[in-house]
Amino acid sequence: MLNIVLFGPPGAGKGTQSENIVKKYELVHLSTGDLFRKHLGDGTPLGTLAQGYMDEGNLVPDEVVIKMVEDKIAEETGAKGFIFDGFPRTVPQAEALDGMLEKFSYSISKMLALEVSPNELRARLRSRGKTSGRVDDQDDAKIDNRINIYNEETTPVVDYYHKQNKFCSIDGVGSIATIFNAICKELDPFN
Numbered sequence: 101m102l103n104i105v106l107f108g109p110p111g112a113g114k115g116t117q118s119e120n121i122v123k124k125y126e127l128v129h130l131s132t133g134d135l136f137r138k139h140l141g142d143g144t145p146l147g148t149l150a151q152g153y154m155d156e157g158n159l160v161p162d163e164v165v166i167k168m169v170e171d172k173i174a175e176e177t178g179a180k181g182f183i184f185d186g187f188p189r190t191v192p193q194a195e196a197l198d199g200m201l202e203k204f205s206y207s208i209s210k211m212l213a214l215e216v217s218p219n220e221l222r223a224r225l226r227s228r229g230k231t232s233g234r235v236d237d238q239d240d241a242k243i244d245n246r247i248n249i250y251n252e253e254t255t256p257v258v259d260y261y262h263k264q265n266k267f268c269s270i271d272g273v274g275s276i277a278t279i280f281n282a283i284c285k286e287l288d289p290f291n
């Protein structure tokens with residue numbers, strides 16, 4: 101079973117590359133950002149709770165995110181594998197993910213980290229903000245807050261997977277196809 105963590109700062113291309121990975125490797129796409137936006141669109145209490153954090157570019161509390169992911173994994177019986185997009189974003193989330201997967205005798209195969217400079221991230225997010233309607237993409241202060249939170253709270257996750265020999269860095273700048281090829285080189289041996 102192929103289970104991937106797709107990691108990187110906001111705007112690194114996690115959502116973009118996930119679409120291609122899901123098609124090629126037939127994995128279940130589990131994007132915590134997409135799940136929160138779905139809850140928000142459906143008007144659920146979880147969506148309302150998450151909105152306050154997301155609109156400001158802050159992280160939703162760990163216990164809320166972890167519970168949502170746990171429910172989603174349990175729903176997907178018979179999956180060939182999972183791609184975790186935007187999760188884990190903290191070390192407690194990474195530890196919880198390992199615990200959840202263990203219950204099903206699954207484990208993470210590889211963590212792929214998309215590397216993109218802060219200036220490029222800002223440009224991509226601002227550009228998406230013109231059409232996405234996402235409040236968190238439309239304000240420079242919120243974009244900077246997301247990048248700062250990534251540097252402070254999310255980068256320790258790199259070390260977590262390094263220690264397990266699962267970390268792999270991918271250059272996230274270039275054409276979408278070139279980046280996807282680099283990802284496939286890492287994933288094909290598992291297939």
Ligand code: B4P
Pocket residue numbers: 108109110111112113114115116117132133134136153154155157158159160161165185186187188189193224225227228236246272273274275276279
């Ligand atoms: P996410 O939905 O995960 O959003 P993201 O980090 O902004 O997006 P991503 O990296 O997927 O960017 P994309 O491919 O779209 O999170 C949103 C919020 O949800 C968080 O701020 C937080 O509040 C909350 N949240 C989510 N998960 C959480 C968790 N685990 N814990 C706590 N809170 C959580 O790419 C961005 C843009 O770049 C697009 O416009 C795309 O077209 C462009 N692009 C992509 N690849 C490119 C390339 N190669 N070249 C040029 N442009 C490219």
